[in-house]
Each structure stands twice: as structure tokens, then as C-alpha cells.
Amino acid sequence: MSTDYKFEGWLGKDKQCAQGQMEWGEFEPKTWEEHDVDIKVECCGVCGSDVHTLSSGWEETPYRHEIIGRAVRVGTEVENIKVGDRVGVGAQAGSCLKADCSECSNGLEAYCMGIGSTNTYGSIYPNDMGKSYGGYSTYNRTHSHFVFKIPDGLESADAAPMLCAGATVYSPLKQNGCGPGMKVGIVGVGGLGHFAVLFAKALGADEVVGISRKAGKKGDVLRLGADRYIATDDDKDWATSGARSLDLIISTVSSEDIPLDGYLGLLKVRGTYIQVGLPDGGKLPLVSAFLLIDNAIKIGGSAIGSPGEIEEMLQFAVDKNIKPWVEKRPMEDANQAIVDLQAGKPRYRYVLVNEA
Structure with missing residues (x-):
């Protein structure tokens, strides 16, 4: 050879x-x-x-x-x-x-x-x-x-970012039951977050909500398939008006400076927050124990997808005609x-x- x-x-x-x-x-x-x-x-x-x-x-x-x-x-x-x-x-x-x-x-x-x-x-x-x-x-x-x-049906340029960014969000969506009957929030709509919106919608979530700092991405996020958009810097009282409205949040942001308590307040009782973005130094804001306990919230993290999940995701992308x-x-x-x-x-x- x-x-x-x-x-x-x-x-x-x-x-x-x-x-x-x-x-x-x-x-x-x-x-x-x-x-x-x-x-x-x-x-x-x-x-x-x-x-x-x-x-x-x-x-x-x-x-x-x-x-x-x-x-x-x-x-x-x-x-x-x-x-x-x-x-x-x-x-x-x-x-x-x-x-x-x-x-x-x-x-x-x-x-x-x-x-x-x-x-x-x-x-x-x-x-x-x-x-x-x-x-x-x-x-x-x-x-x-x-x-x-x-698999046939995926362009090479579309498949490449799925192998890391796509798998990184596909795994926690699947592992945390994203599908019919669930309302899902995606924090940070960039390379990972845009995949999370596409996959959450394709998995059948009842509602997908894009969450970012500024309103500038709203049009893009809605075109990706999201049902709603929250701009935390621009939408007044977003945390109060959206309280206890989501079952699952996937956070793709890699910054220490995030309104974490506000995000957690969007979760329903027994809701789940999963962090996939990794800030330099690995630190996140402090969280109130009262907020966790009073709402029975679960906080977790997720790394990259496993080989089995990646193979499943690639075929899922073909079956659902997902286009990043x-x-x-x-x-x-x-x-x-x-x-x-x-x-x-x-x-x-x-x-x-x-x-x-």
C-alpha cells in the first residue's frame, strides 16, 4: 500500500x-x-x-x-x-x-x-x-x-462540524430526553448552539427557545427553527416573564460572565441544566442553593459524544435532512x-x- x-x-x-x-x-x-x-x-x-x-x-x-x-x-x-x-x-x-x-x-x-x-x-x-x-x-x-x-446524503462540509460541535450537543439532548412533550432552551447560538437548535427541533421538542445576549441573532435563530428567542441584554424582565417555562437547557457558552441564576429560573420544577461550553479556567458563577432546592433543579455537564452517538447522529442528520x-x-x-x-x-x- x-x-x-x-x-x-x-x-x-x-x-x-x-x-x-x-x-x-x-x-x-x-x-x-x-x-x-x-x-x-x-x-x-x-x-x-x-x-x-x-x-x-x-x-x-x-x-x-x-x-x-x-x-x-x-x-x-x-x-x-x-x-x-x-x-x-x-x-x-x-x-x-x-x-x-x-x-x-x-x-x-x-x-x-x-x-x-x-x-x-x-x-x-x-x-x-x-x-x-x-x-x-x-x-x-x-x-x-x-x-x-x-453516510451518503451528507455533504462533506456539512458533516465535518457535526463530528465535534454537532455531537457535543446531540449527546446531552438525547441523554436528557429531548423530544415530544419537552420545552428546550439553547443558551448561546454559535457553532454549537445552532446545531442544538437544529437537533432539538428535529428530535420533536414541543418548543425550542434560543437564548443569547443580544437581539441581533433573533432572525437567524428563528430561521433555524426555534419557536422563540430571548435576548438577555435587551429583553426587559426576561427572567421573570419566562420563569418555570423550560424542561431542559443546554448551555453552549464558554464564558464565566453569564446570568446563571436567571437561566436556572427559566426551568420548571425538576428541570435540568446541562453545561457543554467550557470557560477558560473552568469556572462558572456561584449558584444559590435555595434556587436549586426550592425548584428541585438538576445541574450537570456533558463532554463530546461517544462513537456510538456520533454514528447515530450522522444517520439522524441524513434521515431528518438537517442542514447546518x-x-x-x-x-x-x-x-x-x-x-x-x-x-x-x-x-x-x-x-x-x-x-x-
């Missing part, structure tokens, strides 16, 4: 790379194992977590996730993928996958306690197998357990895409395309 190709991509060497100063260069993928798949990258989503990583000040900041491409090399131990298949990789590239791991053996690979979750970029593989690299690149190498066949709002940009435009992402310009997900 020919392997006469180079792994090249956008490399961040210091925290200034987040200001549009990544450099193109060659990199060494993880050591090849017979359960691996090499992918010729066609396109890659641009995610907010890319910015968090790029600006971290690490000595070397690697590449990104949300990869779609064609399998060009397939290990002898791989059963689900063949050369030429259109495949994708999300935010996870590895876990221990041992039968005695209670997480991996129960479809909870993202929460693996064995070796932890190996991210698609920025993680060090165990046993000196190298570092993980993602999709701002020409090729990618990933364990086949975390490589997904992309993506803007294609050439791979060579990655630096400007990062700058524009931080300026809040995408509506609602940039996808880098290897035009060659």
Missing part, C-alpha cells in the same frame, strides 16, 4: 499563533499501528476550542479536529473501513478501549479512566507513540475506533479564519477545504 505522501499542516509555535500567525510545515504523525487509518483530508471544521488551544502559550500547539476525507491507508486489524471510504474524525482519537474499563466497555469512551481521552490534537499517545494532530492539514492518522464512515449553516474557506485561509472566528463573524461554522 503506497505511503508516498507527506503529513503537512498549520503549526502554532507560540500563543501569538492565535492572532493569525500559524505556520505551514511538515509533522510526524503517531507511530503506525495496524488498527489505524490514514486519511487524506478534504475539509476540517474551525472550532472555538481551536482558539482556546492556540492561545494557551504551549511550546507547540498542534492542529485541529472535525476532519473529513478519504481513507488512503487501512491497517490489517481494521474491519469497518476500507481504502477509498469517505470518513471523518471528531474530537477524540483514542482511549484505553479495554474490556475491564467501565467507561470504554459501556460506550462512554470520552470519559475513559484508563488512559483518559486522547484528543484529536494536542494529546501525547501512551508508550511513546507520538503526538496527536488534527485536520488543518493534508493527512491525518487515527485509531479506526474513532474513524466514522460518512457553514461557510467554506480554503485551507490556506486558516489564519484569517481563526481571526474572524474570534471576532464572531462565522454564521455559524467555518469549514476549511483542501481545494487541491
Whole structure:
């Protein structure tokens, strides 16, 4: 099997790379194992977590996730993928996958306690197998357990952001019973939040409410399928008028400065609030114990979707004809895409395309 190709991509060497100063260069993928798949990258989503990583000040900041491409090399131990298949990789590239791991053996690979979750970029593989690299690149190498066949009916540029952003909100919606009879609020309507609106509506929620700071996104959110919109900076008495109106809230915002008590007040008795956005430092505002107890509210969190959930989500997107709002940009435009992402310009997900 020919392997006469180079792994090249956008490399961040210091925290200034987040200001549009990544450099193109060659990199060494993880050591090849017979359960691996090499992918010729066609396109890659641009995610907010890319910015968090790029600006971290690490000595070397690697590449990104949300990869779609064609399998060009397939290990002898791989059963689900063949050369030429259109495949994708999300935010996870590895876990221990041992039968005695209670997480991996129960479809909870993202929460693996064995070796932890190996991210698609920025993680060090165990046993000196190298570092993980993602999709701002020409090729990618990933364990086949975390490589997904992309079903017919999904465009590559639409499927790419589903593998992380889509799965990150699809999982808590499904795990918390989103469907007929429920009223669901989505806090933050960006890359993740716009997927959450699309999926909540497709899952059959009775009412989907977009929640953001400003009124400027109202038209977009309603066109995505939301039934109602709350602008917390602009709508007077939003917390009072909407009190106890929602069964479930999914929060995609990654800021410490949010009116959390107000959000929780929107929940019905025994309602559930799930946080998926991760602020720098991981802190959220303090919560009143009286508010939790007096309303029997549950607060939880959710990481990325499991491989099983991602496969289910991809087929669900085909079955329900879900069409995310993506803007294609050439791979060579990655630096400007990062700058524009931080300026809040995408509506609602940039996808880098290897035009060659």
C-alpha cells in the first residue's frame, strides 16, 4: 500500500499563533499501528476550542479536529473501513478501549479512566507513540475506533462540524430526553448552539427557545427553527416573564460572565441544566442553593459524544435532512479564519477545504 505522501499542516509555535500567525510545515504523525487509518483530508471544521488551544502559550500547539476525507491507508486489524471510504474524525482519537474499563466497555469512551481521552490534537499517545494532530492539514492518522464512515446524503462540509460541535450537543439532548412533550432552551447560538437548535427541533421538542445576549441573532435563530428567542441584554424582565417555562437547557457558552441564576429560573420544577461550553479556567458563577432546592433543579455537564452517538447522529442528520449553516474557506485561509472566528463573524461554522 503506497505511503508516498507527506503529513503537512498549520503549526502554532507560540500563543501569538492565535492572532493569525500559524505556520505551514511538515509533522510526524503517531507511530503506525495496524488498527489505524490514514486519511487524506478534504475539509476540517474551525472550532472555538481551536482558539482556546492556540492561545494557551504551549511550546507547540498542534492542529485541529472535525476532519473529513478519504481513507488512503487501512491497517490489517481494521474491519469497518476500507481504502477509498469517505470518513471523518471528531474530537477524540483514542482511549484505553479495554474490556475491564467501565467507561470504554459501556460506550462512554470520552470519559475513559484508563488512559483518559486522547484528543484529536494536542494529546501525547501512551508508550511513546507520538503526538496527536488534527485536520488543518493534508493527512491525518487515527485509531479506526474513532474513524466514522460518512453516510451518503451528507455533504462533506456539512458533516465535518457535526463530528465535534454537532455531537457535543446531540449527546446531552438525547441523554436528557429531548423530544415530544419537552420545552428546550439553547443558551448561546454559535457553532454549537445552532446545531442544538437544529437537533432539538428535529428530535420533536414541543418548543425550542434560543437564548443569547443580544437581539441581533433573533432572525437567524428563528430561521433555524426555534419557536422563540430571548435576548438577555435587551429583553426587559426576561427572567421573570419566562420563569418555570423550560424542561431542559443546554448551555453552549464558554464564558464565566453569564446570568446563571436567571437561566436556572427559566426551568420548571425538576428541570435540568446541562453545561457543554467550557470557560477558560473552568469556572462558572456561584449558584444559590435555595434556587436549586426550592425548584428541585438538576445541574450537570456533558463532554463530546461517544462513537456510538456520533454514528447515530450522522444517520439522524441524513434521515431528518438537517442542514447546518457553514461557510467554506480554503485551507490556506486558516489564519484569517481563526481571526474572524474570534471576532464572531462565522454564521455559524467555518469549514476549511483542501481545494487541491
